[in-house]
Amino acid sequence: MLGRTAAAQGILRIVEEGLGRAGVGSCPAGRTDGCLIVMATSPAEDQPESRAASGLFRDVAEGIWALREAGPREAERTVLLLGGALASARCYDALVGHSTLTAGSVRLVAATLPGFGRTPAPDDVTVENYARLAADLAASLGADVVAGHSLGANVALEMGLRGGCSGPFVLLSPSFCRRDESIFPRALDRLGSVLGHLPFSLMFRVIGPAMRGSLPPDQADDVVAELGNNDPRFVRRQTRAYLQYLDRHPALASELATSGRRTTVIFGEKDDVKIQPEERAALEGSPAASLVVISGAGHFALIEEPERIAELIVEALGSD
Numbered sequence: 001m002l003g004r005t006a007a008a009q010g011i012l013r014i015v016e017e018g019l020g021r022a023g024v025g026s027c028p029a030g031r032t033d034g035c036l037i038v039m040a041t042s043p044a045e046d047q048p049e050s051r052a053a054s055g056l057f058r059d060v061a062e063g064i065w066a067l068r069e070a071g072p073r074e075a076e077r078t079v080l081l082l083g084g085a086l087a088s089a090r091c092y093d094a095l096v097g098h099s100t101l102t103a104g105s106v107r108l109v110a111a112t113l114p115g116f117g118r119t120p121a122p123d124d125v126t127v128e129n130y131a132r133l134a135a136d137l138a139a140s141l142g143a144d145v146v147a148g149h150s151l152g153a154n155v156a157l158e159m160g161l162r163g164g165c166s167g168p169f170v171l172l173s174p175s176f177c178r179r180d181e182s183i184f185p186r187a188l189d190r191l192g193s194v195l196g197h198l199p200f201s202l203m204f205r206v207i208g209p210a211m212r213g214s215l216p217p218d219q220a221d222d223v224v225a226e227l228g229n230n231d232p233r234f235v236r237r238q239t240r241a242y243l244q245y246l247d248r249h250p251a252l253a254s255e256l257a258t259s260g261r262r263t264t265v266i267f268g269e270k271d272d273v274k275i276q277p278e279e280r281a282a283l284e285g286s287p288a289a290s291l292v293v294i295s296g297a298g299h300f301a302l303i304e305e306p307e308r309i310a311e312l313i314v315e316a317l318g319s320d
Contacts, residue, residue, distance in 0.1 A: 036147055057096045065137055066119050070097040077317050080143040082134055083110060084150030084173075085185070085242070086235065088117035088226045092149070094219060095302045100310035106317065109123040109141055112248035113152060115234050117226065125238045127245040128153045128162070135164030145170060145316045149302055150273070151242060155251060160261040166264030168257045168262040172309070173273045173299055176253040178246040180279070182272040182299075185239050192236045200232035200239075223303065253279035257286035262319050264290050264312055268304070 006103040024197040060067045068089035081096070083089055089096075089110035093273060096108045112220055113130060115121030138146055145168050148156030153174035175181040207228050214219045249255070253275075256263060265283055267275060275283075275291075283291045294301045294308055302309045 001243035002304055020153045042132065056102075057093065062137060062140060064114045064120055064122065064133070066114075066117065067109050068093070068096060069080060069103045069107055069109040071107035072105055073107070073202055076105040077107070077144045079106060079145045079147060079313055079317070080134075080138050080141055081108060081110045082146070082152030082155050083112050083116065084148075084152050085113075085238070086116060086227045086230050087149070087152075088112045088119075088229070091223050091226045092302060093222075094216075094306040096286070097304045098310045100307060100314060103109060104314070108313075109143075111137065113155065117229055118231055120232075121234050125234075125241045127151075127158050127242060131158035131162060131164050135159050137166050142312075145313060147172065147313060147316075149173060150224075150299065153239075154242070154245070154252075157256060159257050159258055160263065161252075166261070168264070168319050169291055170264045170266065170309075170313055170316050172266045173268065174252075174265065174270055175246060175273055176256075176275065176279045177242060177250050179276060180274050181243070181246065184272070188236075189239050189243055192306055194240070197232040197236045200236050204228045204230060204232060211302060215300060219303060223300075253282045257282040259288055262286050262288050262316070264291045264295060264316055266301060266309070266312065268294050268299055268301040270298040271294070271301070272299050313319075 012123055056070050058069050058073075059256045060069065066089060077079060079101070081089075081092060083091065089112045092110045093213050095205060096110045097100075101108050111134070112119055114133070117227075122133065138159070143165075146165055146168035148155045149172040150155070153171040153285070156165075156169050156175055157171055178186070188199050188203065205228075208224045209228065211224055215223050246252075256265075266275065280291065292312060294305050297304045
């Protein structure tokens with residue numbers, strides 16, 4: 001999910017103000033069951049224009065998947081990168097087209113999780129089902145390494161733990177339990193239980209001002225436009241399914257540490273997604289997993305520090 005505490009809190013603050021302007025009031029004194037005083041019509045969702053594809057990138061479709069790739073078509077090695085919540089494959093251009101990868105015989109394929117970026121959504125939006133779909137995609141691409149960012153990291157993690165793929169894996173900012181996750185999706189999920197998709201609609205209207213400062217200036221406008229191009233009803237449904245997944249699997253770090261799957265787990269130093277002390281200890285004691293913290297980076301380390309992430313992916317390829 002979206003990271004950086006300041007950005008998440010900024011969005012929530014503006015969403016709360018927007019709810020007030022929309023006529024959604026607080027409960028009268030003595031009411032504890034949740035209430036809705038007035039529900040205004042949801043604001044229209046503006047869709048940003050698609051960015052023109054650069055000659056460096058190739059946009060392709062594989063079944064229900066929208067993919068964006070770079071590197072030699074007949075590359076010796078292929079890396080599948082699963083995007084995070086709200087993100088389209090285009091959000092990761094800085095990494096997908098990085099010279100550390102494209103100069104070698106590496107093809108990196110970024111995938112939009114179906115339903116995000118207004119792509120067709122599966123009926124089953126659980127992390128488990130995304131992992132099954134992604135395992136099929138990885139097999140069809142002949143992926144040598146599976147990487148994932150945020151929600152996509154949890155999908156990749158599920159692939160490894162339940163036998164959908166043997167790895168190696170590169171997990172960027174996964175959540176190993178509900179406590180790890182940013183306040184942002186948890187708070188929106190609570191608001192959505194009373195107000196439906198309205199808080200999500202408002203969030204997309206203010207995501208630009210809240211997120212732009214946490215992204216590299218030369219990429220901020222494009223990435224923010226992609227993050228805002230989502231169906232609030234779908235995002236509400238998928239957010240609930242994702243949090244329920246974390247509730248079903250409260251010890252994911254321990255599962256990974258003892259799985260034997262070769263995995264590099266990466267967090268930004270300023271990441272809004274946290275890792276609990278016992279989770280850190282489990283990973284540091286694992287013979288197959290390694291933990292890397294990117295100095296100065298936030299939740300979007302693969303956009304902020306694409307060279308370092310590319311190097312770690314190359315290292316993962318070398319361990320295969």
